[in-house]
Amino acid sequence: xxxxxxxxxxxxxxxxxxxxxxxxxxxxxxxxxxxxxxxxxxxxxxxxxxxxxxxxxxxxxxxxxxxxxxxxxxxxxxxxxxxxxxxxxxxxxxxxxxxxxxxxxxxxxxxxxxxxxxxxxxxxxxxxxxxxxxxxxxxxxxxxxxxxxxxxxxxxxxxxxxxxxxxxxxxxxxxxxxxxxxxxxxxxxxxxxxxxxxxxxxxxxxxxxxxxxxxxxxxxxxxxxxxxxxxxxxxxxxxxxxxxxxxxxxxxxxxxxxxxxxxxxxxxxxxxxxxxxxxxxxxxxxxxxxxxxxxxxxxxxxxxxxxxxxxxxxxxxxxxxxxxxxxxxxxxxxxxxxxxxxxxxxxxxxxxxxxxxxxxxxxxxxx
Amino acid sequence: xxxxxxxxxxxxxxxxxxxxxxxxxxxxxxxxxxxxxxxxxxxxxxxxxxxxxxxxxxxxxxxxxxxxxxxxxxxxxxxxxxxxxxxxxxxxxxxxxxxxxxxxxxxxxxxxxxxxxxxxxxxxxxxxxxxxxx
Numbered sequence: 442x443x444x445x446x447x448x449x450x451x452x453x454x455x456x457x458x459x460x461x462x463x464x465x466x467x468x469x470x471x472x473x474x475x476x477x478x479x480x481x482x483x484x485x486x487x488x489x490x491x492x493x494x495x496x497x498x499x500x501x502x503x504x505x506x507x508x509x510x511x512x513x514x515x516x517x518x519x520x521x522x523x524x525x526x527x528x529x530x531x532x533x534x535x536x537x538x539x540x541x542x543x544x545x546x547x548x549x550x551x552x553x554x555x556x557x558x559x560x561x562x563x564x565x566x567x568x569x570x571x572x573x574x575x576x577x578x579x580x581x582x583x584x585x586x587x588x589x590x591x592x593x594x595x596x597x598x599x600x601x602x603x604x605x606x607x608x609x610x611x612x613x614x615x616x617x618x619x620x621x622x623x624x625x626x627x628x629x630x631x632x633x634x635x636x637x638x639x640x641x642x643x644x645x646x647x648x649x650x651x652x653x654x655x656x657x658x659x660x661x662x663x664x665x666x667x668x669x670x671x672x673x674x675x676x677x678x679x680x681x682x683x684x685x686x687x688x689x690x691x692x693x694x695x696x697x698x699x700x701x702x703x704x705x706x707x708x709x710x711x712x713x714x715x716x717x718x719x720x721x722x723x724x725x726x727x728x729x730x731x732x733x734x735x736x737x738x739x740x741x742x743x744x745x746x747x748x749x750x751x752x753x754x755x756x757x758x759x760x761x762x763x764x765x766x767x768x769x770x771x772x773x774x775x776x777x778x779x780x781x782x783x784x785x786x787x788x789x790x791x792x793x794x795x796x797x798x799x800x801x802x803x804x805x806x807x808x
Numbered sequence: 809x810x811x812x813x814x815x816x817x818x819x820x821x822x823x824x825x826x827x828x829x830x831x832x833x834x835x836x837x838x839x840x841x842x843x844x845x846x847x848x849x850x851x852x853x854x855x856x857x858x859x860x861x862x863x864x865x866x867x868x869x870x871x872x873x874x875x876x877x878x879x880x881x882x883x884x885x886x887x888x889x890x891x892x893x894x895x896x897x898x899x900x901x902x903x904x905x906x907x908x909x910x911x912x913x914x915x916x917x918x919x920x921x922x923x924x925x926x927x928x929x930x931x932x933x934x935x936x937x938x939x940x941x942x
Contacts, residue, residue: 464849479904480875481850671849671876737853739873761852761875790871790878
């Protein structure tokens with residue numbers, strides 16, 4: 442049953458998604474589909490075939506002109522100088538304490554033109570933060586200019602290939618082209634938030650519904666189905682991709698979150714680099730670890746985590762994993778307990794449920 | 809107010825917390841409603857009481873976990889647990905697929921038959937759901 446939710450923002454796909462019978466929820470102030478038919482069905486479709494997500498709530502920020510590269514080098518830990526035009530990377534906007542303002546994707550369009558994809562819940566905060574640091578660099582909130590579709594799964598490239606006006610099969614991971622889909626200009630990026638191969642397609646809002654339907658038709662023979670944020674969350678968690686506000690926020694650093702791959706200290710100083718350098722030399726005190734439960738129960742955000750009988754933290758994200766058919770989760774643990782194989786317990790409604798720390802990602806796609 | 813697409817079988821009594829009970833003599837079969845399973849989404853665990861446990865109407869008797877959420881199950885009637893649906897341990901998805909049939913949760917020996925009169929009729933429960941279900 443659909444509750445009317447006044448005051449929520451709607452994506453350009455709201456109408457087609459409603460007509461498809463999606464269950465809608467409030468997500469970061471947006472009315473978004475949490476599921477169409479079943480989270481598990483949608484999850485497994487992405488792992489084995491393909492799924493199509495409306496992620497138009499995501500924010501986009503343009504950073505362009507003289508000084509753009511230097512500005513991003515200062516605000517983010519990854520080495521933007523290494524990106525070639527047509528390439529993207531995962532990185533963070535950091536506070537001076539090296540903690541997360543947000544986790545973001547940076548697209549390099551040419552020498553001094555960048556597009557940032559940011560979390561919906563942080564879009565306004567990110568924009569103000571970049572502006573404050575920007576000096577004369579041009580920074581524009583472009584969120585209303587873009588709808589975004591995520592086409593994810595092993596069949597994604599074949600499906601997109603049928604409707605895109607350029608060849609997409611050859612676009613390498615974390616690269617993009619500025620092309621078009623059925624004549625509608627689009628940025629086609631080989632990225633995603635599911636742990637599968639796939640594309641994120643940025644296009645003008647007025648073309649979103651038409652391209653959504655065109656993709657679904659083109660993918661019908663492959664078993665492509667529309668998917669909601671419920672499956673997006675279980676997919677990203679299996680792939681150990683963090684969710685801002687759950688797993689990372691302004692209290693943790695990329696090194697504590699196990700995202701050392703985005704930290705390039707050799708590029709020179711940036712916000713928080715001194716703190717990260719010290720954490721790298723001396724080690725961190727807590728670390729985001731993955732665990733699975735060996736007893737029955739589902740760990741959820743905020744449930745207490747115990748190691749050696751002592752409460753040491755809490756679950757930042759947890760779910761039943763449709764691919765592994767067991768319960769998995771993430772949480773920060775003191776380094777003394779943060780070892781693969783270590784027993785932990787999650788307190789679920791007053792009872793301690795056993796589990797153990799495991800290697801992540803929980804799921805890795807067959808290569 | 810929205811018209812609900814869920815099913816509301818006429819031979820059952822309902823609670824505001826979205827359980828149903830089918831009374832046959834002194835035995836009541838209990839489950840969660842079609843509306844409840846659809847709101848919860850994919851059910852992955854069902855936690856039920858031991859056989860023999862005495863239940864008081866309205867008390868929490870167990871929990872249902874879906875991928876998205878956890879939900880308590882309340883006893884619609886007072887009684888003693890006669891049997892629980894063991895098949896849900898390996899096939900919790902039956903609660904979604906057949907909430908009024910194979911997805912039943914437990915059977916109780918009813919100790920206070922008069923309590924059944926206080927439960928909602930199919931029409932009463934339907935209006936409750938159509939008003940938002942809270």
